[in-house]
Amino acid sequence: MSKLTHLDESGAANMVDVGDKTDTVRIATASGCVIMQPQTLELIISGNAAKGDVIGTARLAGIMAAKKTSDLIPLCHPLMLSKVTVEIKPDEALPGLRVSATVKLTGKTGVEMEALTAVSVTCLTIYDMAKAVDKGMVISNIAVDSKTGGKSGDWQRSYSGSN
Structure with a gap:
């Protein structure tokens, strides 16, 4: 196992210097779900939730969250993302909504945290x-x-868990 990159020799937290890394295309995908009562799922799918368009609003919240990850997670680099997509799909078997986010950039550091943040905030908004x-x-x-x-x-x- 590798050592933790955000700790210096004394164990103090620090931001990793990515200045000498090569720019590459980086893409990360994350997923999650919101499990709910069947009636709640129907209310959301039908567009009759009291607060309005749950799926549209949650998708927008997830995209916005990916762009703000460095403001939320200590030691994350601010990134110029080139693409963020958030998909929300009903799943009556849960019952609930499955959420996935894909984040892309050409840069010096990965976008896993941005994808995770997009999924998390989408689920929180739902x-x-x-x-x-x-x-x-x-x-x-x-x-x-x-x-x-x-x-x-x-x-x-390599495993799907129960998601």
Whole structure:
């Protein structure tokens, strides 16, 4: 296992110097889900939630969150993202909504944290917009699914868990 890159020799937190790294195309995908009552899912899908368009608002929140990751997570580099997509799909088997985000840039550091932040804030926004009818919703299984680019190369999650 590699050593933690955000700690110096004395164990103090520091921001990694990526200045000498080569620019490469980097893409990361993350996913998660919001489990809810079937009636809540139907309310969201039908567009009849009291707060408005849950899916559209949550998608926009996720995109905005990816762009603000360095403001939220200590030691993350501010990045010039070239693309952020957030997909939200109903899944009656959960029941609930499955969320995935893909983030891309050409740069010196990866975008896994931006993808995770996009998924997390999308799920939180779904919860916020529907909590009046279902306080028991569960946000679950947020994880990086894949990443490409950079010195460490490509990586893909080899297990799906229950997501």
